């Protein structure tokens with residue numbers, strides 16, 4: 001949801017305090033603008049605390065880092081949107097630690113949103129390629145400048161074999177709906193000795209459909225893990241969705257189709273040449 005212009009102006013005013021778990025506006029606001037601001041902050045999970053010592057909108061969690069992203073993007077997530085729930089800062093750090101990002105590694109972020117993960121990946125020295133469906137957020141990623149390349153488009157329609165080499169790391173928080181399709185497709189971009197770390201809907205741990213069951217078995221076979229994240233991991237960005245963390249380590253010849261696996265397959269054309 002885009003911030004109304006007047007609300008964005010108030011929230012980016014240098015006098016406004018966005019710190020810890022609160023937003024405080026220490027100057028007079030026009031009544032209409034105040035109502036708009038109040039509505040937006042409530043939609044984001046804030047609550048007005050009128051006590052003299054507080055006089056601020058207070059959130060049930062730290063909001064500083066996340067607000068930085070929302071204000072740069074000019075929009076904030078609501079549960080009704082097309083799946084933009086930026087990874088909260090603490091989880092960004094956990095995901096990047098688990099992926100073991102080191103300087104010079106190539107990293108793919110296939111649904112990069114407004115760059116919550118790409119910023120930290122680049123800060124750790126990763127050479128990041130990003131994909132994002134939403135044109136506004138893709139433009140923002142370009143402006144942010146921490147990706148070597150930004151592709152504005154549908155990740156699921158990219159062909160891994162258009163890339164000469166796979167990536168050392170895949171780090172992702174795909175849309176919660178259809179997230180498994182994103183993860184399985186992303187494995188096609190990973191080197192045999194790569195690592196994939198993804199946030200995912202917690203349902204992946206118990207869904208009984210064939211694709212989910214096969215994926216869980218394959219992850220176990222290659223020594224990966226699917227672990228629940230604590231409840232409220234995404235509260236900071238306005239959703240109580242339950243989530244888990246998927247870790248798929250490098251392997252060769254396993255049941256999941258990495259980039260190297262795809263490259264090893266004989267091409268139709270080569271077979272034809274051999275027969276001719």
Ligand SMILES: C[S@@+](CC[C@H](N)C(=O)[O-])C[C@H]1O[C@@H](n2cnc3c(N)ncnc32)[C@H](O)[C@@H]1O
Pocket residue numbers: 082083084085086087110111112113114115116117131132133134137153154155156172173174175176
């Ligand atoms: C849950 S958000 C996470 C954003 C970012 N990965 C982060 O961690 O902050 C998912 C993002 O995926 C994007 N998205 C949805 N479908 C996509 C697709 N088919 N290809 C690329 N991006 C997609 C959405 O626009 C949204 O920005």
